[in-house]
Amino acid sequence: MIKKTSKMIMAFTAILLALTACSPSLNNRDPNSGVTNSGESNNAAQPQSSYLKRDVREDVFYFVMPDRFNNGDVSNDSGAPKGSISHGGLDTTSKWAFHGGDMAGIEQKLDYLKSMGITAIWMTPILRNKAVQKGGFAHHGYWIVDFTEIDPHFGSNADLKRLIDTAHKKDIKVFFDIITNHTADVIKYEECHNADGSFKSGLDRCAYRSLQEVKEQGTYRAFVPKKEQGEKFPEWLNDPRYYHNQGDSTFEGENSLYGDFNGLDDIDTEDPEVVKGMIDIYTKLISEFKPDGFRIDTVRHVQLPFWQAFSPAIMAHAKAEGIENFHVFGEVYDPNPEALSSFTTEGKLPAVLDFGFQSAVGGVFFEDKPVSTIETLIAQDHLYNDEDSNVDQLLTFLGNHDMGRPGFFLNKHLPNASNEEKLQRSMLAHAMMFFSRGVPVVYYGDEQGFTGDGNDVDAREDMMPSKVASYNDNTLLGTEQTTKNDNFNPQHPLYKSIAEYAAIRKQQPLLQYGVQENKFFDDKKQVFAFARVANDTMPNGGVAQQNDEALLVVFNVSAEQQTVTVSQQYESYLVVSGAAKISASDNGETQITLPAFSFGLFSSK
Structure with a gap:
């Protein structure tokens, strides 16, 4: 039963839209x-305020992987010149490699995004990476070596500034995806590696040393192979003493805080000098590029005191630069609201990505779980309330580059459902995201019915014509096209539905606040x-x-x-x-x- 709220007193003479998930434009x-x-x-x-004055709760986000979106400049496809740590990795037929998308490509599609109702773009990391390591490729941007400039695969610093300037002229915000937990894999350990950085015979990883073991025998003896010495910027990042050097993480217990993620160099974020250094890195990026906010990677793998210092410093600097509504949200890969909210209350982050929302809503709409799953989630919204933030500032989403897409979840959990039902369910889930509390995030390609074969690289298809066989054999939702085609169709039923939901949300302040x-x-x-x-x-x-x-x-x-x-x-x-x-x-x-x-x-x- 619906109980009357004290604030719902006055007669309401306005319009409210009642729509189905398949309703027309x-x-x-x-x-x-x-x-x-x-x-x-x-x-x-009223007409939406300019990007600088607009509260994040009025925004609609588009999460995009630049490398897989649109190639606007083929001259940068191989990255830095040959011989550089940031060179190479281009193979448009491999789902693991670089495909050529860049800042120019995103700039060319700003009108496509704006017409869908997008008001903020969040890009996967764009700073300079180690292009190739352990047979893998840094198309995703999470293997940073230089925190001062854009990765050459994506263009130049000037290209990034032009994208941001053009987006701002269209009242679209631009958010950076940043990392404080680790850098690319450059540091090696004498106990595990040869002088050239390769593993010693019989090893394929370096076993984690616990804090107790470190007390007894010390950390691993760290070194940097000659060919990669001095590759990190700022310079202090080349000093191994600013890293934990405790070996590989198994993502459980204490080693999720101190271990190396798949060999990535785990930064000692408890060191006061590191805290100062990271604040310096990202305040300088704010001053130079004027982004509108940060998404922070791997937040739960860094201890809370770091965020208690880092977040307020970043927010204060952004305000000093005239970015009053600068917003920061962290990735805490956990569906439990108690765990998530600890980073916005005790940890002082303004917001986190709402993995609880994704789990509950995805369960109901993509797996046919009981709708009361959502009731349980919303009943815990009070956990996020504190003096400077609340649940409305969380970013809600249905899938991403790590876990997979709505189309994949539908194929996995409801394999016998018709394509029409899957399309309806995806539309309906997007409506839920736009009309529920929080700030909606559309994952690139979902508006074109992308499905994918799974998580990680299987959820990172090309919007531009793809040459990846395992992408091109997928059946998309709402279209006869495949990823072999260019997929920027404003007539796709999901694109049109999302545009409609965004328009409704913009017209209804209660859906924002x-x-x-x-x-x-x-x-x-x-x-x-x-x-x-x-x-x-x-x-x-x-x-x-x-x-x-x-x-x-x-x-x-x-x-x-x-x-x-x-x-x-x-x-x-x-x-x-x-x-x-x-x-x-x-x-x-x-x-x-x-x-x-x-x-x-x-x-x-």
Whole structure:
């Protein structure tokens, strides 16, 4: 049952959109459907503020891997000149290698993104990498050797500045993906490696030395092979004493904090000099490039005191540079809200990626788990509340470059579902992401129905025409095309749906700022509802001043039409779309009927 909230008092005369997941474009509504122009609504937003003034809660993110997006300059495809640590790795037929995407390529597609409603771009790391190590390739950008310049595979510092400048002119923010936990694999250990850096006979890794073992026998004896000495920038990063040097992590227990990830050099972030050095690196990047925020990699593998110093310093510097709404969010790969929230409360990060949301929503929409899974998640939202942040600032997502895509999850967990059902479920899950609390993140390619074969490199397909056989044999959602084709189609049903959801979200401040309250969850019918209600964090005036309104969002995640009954606590519920039917009775109840795999978005009086 829906209980009345004290702030929902005044009569609400505005419009609210009630739409199915497969509803047509906002600009192509049937004039006889009863749809009222959303511009007439008291809840209609003013034009979105410029990027510098815009709160992150008003943003829609696009997470893109530059190498796999669009090749705007073929001259940089091989990276640095031959002989450099940042040279090579190009092989457009290999899913592991570089494919040629770059800053120029992203710049060329800004209008494609803007038309979809994207207001912020988050790129995987773009700083200079060790291009090839252990037979792998740094197409992802996470093997940094130089923290002062862009990787030559992606262009030059000037190219990056031009992209940011062009994006800002279009009111699109640009976020950097940064790393403090490790650098590329340059440091070797005398106990495990030969002088040239290769493993000694019989070894393929260096066993982790625990803190107790370090007390007894010390860390490994670290050295850098001659051919890679002095390759890191700033210069202090070349000194092995600023690293843990305890061997390879197994990603469990203490070694997840002190061990080397697959041989990557694990930085000693407990050292005060390292803390100062990392703050210096990233404040200089802010001053030079003026990004709008950072996503921080591998946050849970660095101890909390580091974040308590690093995050406030970064935020203060950004403000001093005139970037008032600079936002920082960390990657804490854990679906448990208690673990996630510890980094925003005790750890002082403004936000984290909401792996709890991905787990719960993905479970319901992609695996057909009970809808009450979402109820359990939202009931824990209070864990994120503190003096300077709350759950609304988390970034929500459905898949990513590590775990895989919605299309992959659907193929894996619902293999017997039709392609049409999978498309409907993906659309519906995206609607949930846009209408729920948090800041939505679209993973590149999902808007074109990409599916992928799994996680990691199997979820990193090319948007530009691909030559990777294992990508090109995939069946995409909502299209007959494959990744062999150019996939920047604004007519794709997922692209159009996402654009529509973004437009609705922009028009409804409560979807950006409103508190989310659980209303009802019926596991038998696979129907659930929540409300977005006004709260004290909503800015005064402008786009987000709606203090006495509420939105009701209802989802039907079943293959059958469903009817649910809710208590009628308002004079009426206003509907725009003809897809969802709502009716009030004399006994104080309201009936809502939803088609299969659909949602309804309602205003209340």
